[in-house]
Amino acid sequence: MSNFLPAKDAYNVAVIGATGAVGAVMLEILGERDFPIGNLVPLASSRSAGSTIEFKGRDYVVQDLADFDPAGLDIALFSAGGDTSLEYAPRFADAGCFVIDNSSAWRMHDDVCLVVPEVNPQALEMAKLNHIIANPNCSTIQMVVALKPLNDAVPIKRVVVSTYQAVSGAGGRAIKELAEQTRSLLSGKEPEVEVFPARIAFNIIPHIDVFMDDGYTKEERKMIDETRKIMEADIAVTATTVRVPVFYSHSEAVNITFDGPMSADKARELLAAADGICVVDDPKNEDYPLVSDATGSDSVWVGRIRKDNSLINSLHLWVVADNVRKGAALNAVQIAEILIRE
Numbered sequence: 001m002s003n004f005l006p007a008k009d010a011y012n013v014a015v016i017g018a019t020g021a022v023g024a025v026m027l028e029i030l031g032e033r034d035f036p037i038g039n040l041v042p043l044a045s046s047r048s049a050g051s052t053i054e055f056k057g058r059d060y061v062v063q064d065l066a067d068f069d070p071a072g073l074d075i076a077l078f079s080a081g082g083d084t085s086l087e088y089a090p091r092f093a094d095a096g097c098f099v100i101d102n103s104s105a106w107r108m109h110d111d112v113c114l115v116v117p118e119v120n121p122q123a124l125e126m127a128k129l130n131h132i133i134a135n136p137n138c139s140t141i142q143m144v145v146a147l148k149p150l151n152d153a154v155p156i157k158r159v160v161v162s163t164y165q166a167v168s169g170a171g172g173r174a175i176k177e178l179a180e181q182t183r184s185l186l187s188g189k190e191p192e193v194e195v196f197p198a199r200i201a202f203n204i205i206p207h208i209d210v211f212m213d214d215g216y217t218k219e220e221r222k223m224i225d226e227t228r229k230i231m232e233a234d235i236a237v238t239a240t241t242v243r244v245p246v247f248y249s250h251s252e253a254v255n256i257t258f259d260g261p262m263s264a265d266k267a268r269e270l271l272a273a274a275d276g277i278c279v280v281d282d283p284k285n286e287d288y289p290l291v292s293d294a295t296g297s298d299s300v301w302v303g304r305i306r307k308d309n310s311l312i313n314s315l316h317l318w319v320v321a322d323n324v325r326k327g328a329a330l331n332a333v334q335i336a337e338i339l340i341r342e
């Protein structure tokens with residue numbers, strides 16, 4: 001790939017939604033990875049404008065997105081919701097800034113690339129035309145990172161995935177609701193239900209996002225459509241997405257059918273050698289990926305790799321990743337790193 005941005009010592013970067021949960025982690029990761037920032041601009045809605053955020057030991061005043069002129073920016077990391085992105089991302093792109101958007105607003109647009117750096121960095125070439133790049137859904141990201149090295153070796157025909165998704169995927173209010181409901185129940189009180197359609201504490205809700213006419217939820221449809229777009233393959237995908245009472249990190253049970261033979265040992269070898277994957281798979285010692293392993297980690301964790309004895313050329317995987325970190329903020333920063341790479 002040719003360069004996206006001219007080589008220079010530092011780049012002007014905006015974080016839209018800087019006061020939100022994902023925006024805060026984006027800033028944290030930019031600092032941890034020593035991204036070469038010349039001018040950092042934290043942006044948010046008028047409600048948060050005027051507040052301050054800290055980055056690498058310095059305080060920055062959060063500016064109002066509605067009043068901001070994006071001229072002179074190189075990269076904008078958007079994490080402020082789909083409606084905000086649809087309204088403001090084109091303005092930033094028209095100013096010559098590369099927009100990396102974490103919402104669902106642009107993902108399935110034919111002229112917008114949907115990128116996971118470990119899987120399809122070549123798709124970024126499309127962004128040279130319109131300067132908008134979509135970050136996939138968090139549950140999709142971790143799954144396709146695990147699928148990629150396997151599909152490169154033996155083409156995948158079908159994927160059946162069931163997710164066990166943390167409440168942080170629904171935002172800060174959802175995290176607070178799980179904590180408050182847990183305290184209420186442990187104190188013998190009736191918990192209040194506001195964010196989710198049912199009590200989430202000590203419960204499981206087989207429903208994420210709105211239901212569609214075919215009985216699937218919008219979250220399930222995202223996983224199906226996004227996987228096919230990212231993998232650039234005619235893979236049959238079906239999904240069941242489930243909310244569980246965990247604060248951070250999504251888990252997934254993934255069943256894969258290949259176009260030819262793929263042993264568990266070969267899959268284990270391919271996954272262990274792939275970028276961004278940590279294989280933990282020692283059933284004799286009951287060692288496998290846990291939410292507690294993945295939370296705060298940059299890796300996609302894979303284990304329980306085994307043959308599906310019910311169907312030829314099929315395997316089971318257990319896949320876990322931090323949904324706020326790798327499933328959102330880190331993926332966006334990794335894309336930004338490609339944009340400045342010589």
